[in-house]
């Protein structure tokens with residue numbers, strides 16, 4: 001079912017946008033937006049559509065952190081791992097987030113409620129450490145903010 005949907009989306013999209021190799025990133029972004037992730041099962045269809053090798057497609061999907069390879073949880077918490085946020089206590093906030101949310105970095109909690117992911121600079125460097133919670137920026141994240149986020153997710 002999922003694979004049929006993926007194949008249909010690829011076919012429709014390439015009819016409009018073309019099948020050249022330079023279409024790979026836009027096609028991956030479209031799939032991520034429509035389906036929510038780009039899993040291994042989609043790679044052969046993408047490769048065939050753009051006349052690329054499966055290794056080429058796999059390499060791109062795994063290189064870019066933005067492409068999710070499994071479905072996300074209902075809520076997505078992203079913590080900034082870039083330099084300024086790290087200098088402002090980002091690593092400690094990462095440990096605290098994993099503890100309070102009950103999920104390791106890069107994972108989705110077993111109940112599917114929350115995914116914890118890294119992000120690399122949100123452009124708010126001077127007021128870090130920073131997070132994105134379901135797309136909403138949260139600056140100067142601290143233990144109290146993490147407690148509030150954990151309560152929101154549990155509600």
Ligand code: FES
Pocket residue numbers: 080081082083084085086120121122123124125128130
């Ligand atoms: S380094 Fe975290 S927002 Fe820029």
